[in-house]
Amino acid sequence: MNAPSLVTTDVDVAIGKLRAGGVVAVPTETVYGLAADASNPAAVARIFAVKGRPIGHPLIVHIADADQLDVWSSDPSSVARQLAANGWPGPLTLIVPRSEQVHDAITGGRTTVGLRVPAHPMTLDLLRSSGLAVAAPSANRFGAVSPTTAQHVLDDLGGVLDPATDAILDGGPCEVGIESTIIDTTVDPCQLLRAGAITADDVVALISDLAPASGPSRSSGMLESHYAPQCAVRLVDTADDAWALRAGTPGAEILEFKDDLAEAARSLYSELRAADTRGAKMLIVVLPSAKGLGHALRDRLTKAAAPRPR
Incomplete structure (x- = not known):
C-alpha cells in the first residue's frame, strides 16, 4: 500500500485534520466519502480540487442526527421529518430547503441542500464527537467508479492528498456498496432523484406518494454518465x-x-x-x-x- 501515512483508523486523527481545514476520506455504509468541514468554504473548495469535480455540482452534508435537520434546513417539511425519523441513520439523503448555515459552495447556489445521517459507526463517532457536519461526495475522481474500501480511495486519490493535512479513515469495506437513495422533499409529491438501498417501495410505505425525477439536475448522481470504469x-x-x-x-x-x-x-x-x-x-x-x-x-x-x- 503506497503512502501509508495517509491511512488511519484513529477517529481523533481524522477530526483533527477536518478541524484544521483538511479533507478526510470517511467510511459510510454506502461508499467512502471525501469529507470537509461543511462550515469552512475553503475546505469545501478542496473537495472540488481533489476530485476534479466541476464547481456548482451540489454536495451532500452528513450530520450527526435528525435533530440537526433544523440547523441545516430553514423549513423542513413534515414529510422530511417523517423520512428522517424512519430512515436515519441510513442510506437516505433528503433534499430540503437550505438554512443560512449552508454555504453556496455546497449547493452551487441552489436554494436546497441534501442532508443525511450515515450509519457507519466510525463516521457517526466522528460527527458526534467533533460536533462537525461534513460535506462529502464520493472519495474518487469525478465521474469514476465510487470507492468501497480505503484501498480504492488510496488508488484514486493517494497522489493528490497531502498526509500533512489530509487522511483516509479506514473503516473496512462498505456494507451497502452503492450511494444513498435521494428524495427531494421540497416538491409535492416528493421525487426520487436517485435509487438506492432504501427502495421506492420503502419510501412509499412511509409517505404514500413518490414521483420519478423531473426537472433540472439538483443532486449528486443525476448526470447521464457516472460511476464509469476505464473499460x-x-x-x-x-x-x-x-x-x-x-x-x-x-x-x-x-x-x-x-x-x-x-x-x-x-x-x-x-x-x-x-x-x-x-x-x-x-x-x-x-x-x-x-x-x-x-x-x-x-x-x-x-x-x-x-x-x-x-
Missing part, C-alpha cells in the same frame, strides 16, 4: 446475449449477478474496478431484474455504460 460497459438482458456479444468482442468479459441483490450491490464497484485492473477492453453486464434493489443497480450500470463526456 467500455455494455448492458444486455440475458446471459445468452452476453455470451453472443463476447464471442465477437476481443478483450471482453462478462459480469452476471446472482439472485442476492444485496451482495451484488456490495460487490458492484469492486467488480468494475477489477475489470480495469485485469485490462478488460469491455465489460458486458447482464442487467439484474427491475425490482427492489435491482432498480438502483440498473441505475448505476446505465450511467456507467452511458456515452462519456470528453
Whole structure:
C-alpha cells in the first residue's frame, strides 16, 4: 500500500485534520466519502480540487442526527421529518430547503441542500464527537467508479492528498456498496432523484406518494454518465446475449449477478474496478431484474455504460 501515512483508523486523527481545514476520506455504509468541514468554504473548495469535480455540482452534508435537520434546513417539511425519523441513520439523503448555515459552495447556489445521517459507526463517532457536519461526495475522481474500501480511495486519490493535512479513515469495506437513495422533499409529491438501498417501495410505505425525477439536475448522481470504469460497459438482458456479444468482442468479459441483490450491490464497484485492473477492453453486464434493489443497480450500470463526456 503506497503512502501509508495517509491511512488511519484513529477517529481523533481524522477530526483533527477536518478541524484544521483538511479533507478526510470517511467510511459510510454506502461508499467512502471525501469529507470537509461543511462550515469552512475553503475546505469545501478542496473537495472540488481533489476530485476534479466541476464547481456548482451540489454536495451532500452528513450530520450527526435528525435533530440537526433544523440547523441545516430553514423549513423542513413534515414529510422530511417523517423520512428522517424512519430512515436515519441510513442510506437516505433528503433534499430540503437550505438554512443560512449552508454555504453556496455546497449547493452551487441552489436554494436546497441534501442532508443525511450515515450509519457507519466510525463516521457517526466522528460527527458526534467533533460536533462537525461534513460535506462529502464520493472519495474518487469525478465521474469514476465510487470507492468501497480505503484501498480504492488510496488508488484514486493517494497522489493528490497531502498526509500533512489530509487522511483516509479506514473503516473496512462498505456494507451497502452503492450511494444513498435521494428524495427531494421540497416538491409535492416528493421525487426520487436517485435509487438506492432504501427502495421506492420503502419510501412509499412511509409517505404514500413518490414521483420519478423531473426537472433540472439538483443532486449528486443525476448526470447521464457516472460511476464509469476505464473499460467500455455494455448492458444486455440475458446471459445468452452476453455470451453472443463476447464471442465477437476481443478483450471482453462478462459480469452476471446472482439472485442476492444485496451482495451484488456490495460487490458492484469492486467488480468494475477489477475489470480495469485485469485490462478488460469491455465489460458486458447482464442487467439484474427491475425490482427492489435491482432498480438502483440498473441505475448505476446505465450511467456507467452511458456515452462519456470528453
